Amino acid sequence: xxxxxxxLQIPFVQHALIAGVLIALCSSLLGVTLVLxxxxxxxxxxxxxxxxxxxxxxVLRLSNDMLLVMPLTILCAVLLLRxxxxxxxKGDAAIAMISVGAxxxxxxxMNIFSxxxxxxxxxxxxxxxxxxxxxISKKEVLVCIILSIVVVVSFILFYNKIFAVTFDEGFxxxxxxxxxxxxxxxxxxxxxxxxxxxxxxxxxLISALIIFPALSAMRLFKSFKSxxxxxAVLSLICALVGILISILTGTPVGSTIVATDAAGFLICWIxxxxxxxxx
Amino acid sequence: xxxxxxxxxxxxxxxxxxxxxxxxxxGKGDYLCIVGENGSGKSTLMKTLLNLVESIxxxxxxGDGLKKNEIGYLPQQTQVQRDFPASVTEIVxxxxxxxxxxxxxxxxxxxxEALAHMERLAIxxxxxxxxxxxxxxxxxxxxxxxxxxxxxxxxxxxxxxxGLDPKVTIEMYELIRELNKSGTTVIMIxxxxxxxxxxxxxxxxxxxxxxxxTREEYxxxxxxxxxxxxxxxxxxx
Ligand SMILES: Nc1ncnc2c1ncn2[C@@H]1O[C@H](COP(=O)(O)OP(=O)(O)OP(=O)(O)O)[C@@H](O)[C@H]1O
Ligand SMILES: [Mg+2]
Numbered sequence: 132x133x134x135x136x137x138x139l140q141i142p143f144v145q146h147a148l149i150a151g152v153l154i155a156l157c158s159s160l161l162g163v164t165l166v167l168x169x170x171x172x173x174x175x176x177x178x179x180x181x182x183x184x185x186x187x188x189x190v191l192r193l194s195n196d197m198l199l200v201m202p203l204t205i206l207c208a209v210l211l212l213r214x215x216x217x218x219x220x221k222g223d224a225a226i227a228m229i230s231v232g233a234x235x236x237x238x239x240x241m242n243i244f245s246x247x248x249x250x251x252x253x254x255x256x257x258x259x260x261x262x263x264x265x266x267i268s269k270k271e272v273l274v275c276i277i278l279s280i281v282v283v284v285s286f287i288l289f290y291n292k293i294f295a296v297t298f299d300e301g302f303x304x305x306x307x308x309x310x311x312x313x314x315x316x317x318x319x320x321x322x323x324x325x326x327x328x329x330x331x332x333x334x335x336l337i338s339a340l341i342i343f344p345a346l347s348a349m350r351l352f353k354s355f356k357s358x359x360x361x362x363a364v365l366s367l368i369c370a371l372v373g374i375l376i377s378i379l380t381g382t383p384v385g386s387t388i389v390a391t392d393a394a395g396f397l398i399c400w401i402x403x404x405x406x407x408x409x410x
Numbered sequence: 411x412x413x414x415x416x417x418x419x420x421x422x423x424x425x426x427x428x429x430x431x432x433x434x435x436x437g438k439g440d441y442l443c444i445v446g447e448n449g450s451g452k453s454t455l456m457k458t459l460l461n462l463v464e465s466i467x468x469x470x471x472x473g474d475g476l477k478k479n480e481i482g483y484l485p486q487q488t489q490v491q492r493d494f495p496a497s498v499t500e501i502v503x504x505x506x507x508x509x510x511x512x513x514x515x516x517x518x519x520x521x522x523e524a525l526a527h528m529e530r531l532a533i534x535x536x537x538x539x540x541x542x543x544x545x546x547x548x549x550x551x552x553x554x555x556x557x558x559x560x561x562x563x564x565x566x567x568x569x570x571x572x573g574l575d576p577k578v579t580i581e582m583y584e585l586i587r588e589l590n591k592s593g594t595t596v597i598m599i600x601x602x603x604x605x606x607x608x609x610x611x612x613x614x615x616x617x618x619x620x621x622x623x624t625r626e627e628y629x630x631x632x633x634x635x636x637x638x639x640x641x642x643x644x645x646x647x
Contacts, residue, residue: 163495167494287514288514289514290514291503291504291507291510291514291515291516292507292510292514294496294500294504295504295507298494298496298501298504299485299504301462301483301485302483302485302504302556303504303507303508304460304461304462305457305460305461305462305481305483305485305566306479306482306483306507306508306560306561307477307478307479307480307481307508308479308507308508349493349495352495353495353496353497353540353543354495354496354497354500354538354540355495355496355497355500356497356500357495358495
């Protein structure tokens, strides 16, 4: 405990905690929608795309890769959503193609143009997040805070609309709701979240951060609102616990958080079954 | 002017017509029943009216100041995922989305109105229940309440009684009749010709040819008298 208190005094630990908790909060918000709309594959595909774009940014030696990664990922989100809607099977294949392609392309680029001696370390940290969250700078924390506020505020403002298009898009469209527009907004928010979360857990594990809290909450609650709130709280707690464990034991941050999320899911599942059995 | 005027409309998917040359009119306060065999294009027509499916040719005119977001809809099947967490109130309230525009939250009046609709459809006691744990008939009523939240002017119902037991079916029909009496224009797809003949003011029949006319005209037409005869035979035999 003393050790923990001591660690909490250190600025970079504080930064990591703030950033980690905010990112976890944001990524859990849209989880329910993405899982229910069968959009979780978009999250997965996007994270690979973001990896590819990051590789390009690294090759171009951009000092601020956010400026390149963010708009391009948003663009891809919109494109993926379009293809995913038009023709179902082809859309699936297109997403698989783009995401795997981006992954391979990104690795290839890093391999050819890499200047650092520790290539596999670099790749590993982009894929799994490694410990980069602990080296996060004050400026990055600020960016993180601003983006999180934007995400949370837009989620709250569009909450009812997101519910309407998630529950029954046909009805929403029929009664004159601009479903296409709201799908677009969902895609853009997803892209922002993914780019944000790249820092925390790396591109391979992002889906876990988005999906686990939602699935856990769905075990326990039965209205959209309670599931959303529960998954946000769960995600917060898991991120906090995960980061603290990783600081204390020296395990990689990303995978520790995801492991905590998985443990959370297990607990919720057991509790959910127990509640169900009692009825 | 009529609420909806359809002229020589062809409906179908990807340029291939399912049903061609449909013409009819729906006036304010009408109760139109659409009948016809499975796969004859009834749902497709309804989706075309709702702009969910593109029309192939012909015209749909909305009159009487009817706006796009003043149409309520009860789909034939709602593919709600098995594990979708949503309470009855949340679903009913989502019907207001159309009139919300950019407004992010629902107003107090809207909440009251939603409760009133739930009361009317006798689902008020279910308001905090999870939608997927309701029976088919209860679910159908929840979706009808949502349609009513969307509008009171015009509702389109695609087989509202499929899967309901005889008692609930009659209740549902009576409900729809009451709605119609209180001024809501109704367009309903049904396979129950007896009900169509009992409740509708107009009938659109998809068969070898397309029939459109009032109920009385229908009973005298070839299509209608065919069913009337069969009903007679059943009653007498
Ligand atoms: N999404 C679709 N794409 C292509 N064809 C479709 C689609 N949906 C329906 N069809 C075809 O269009 C025709 C008309 O279907 P529709 O659903 O309108 O029939 P229906 O009259 O409502 O039948 P039912 O009484 O069974 O509900 C059918 O032959 C069907 O196979
Ligand atoms: Mg149908």
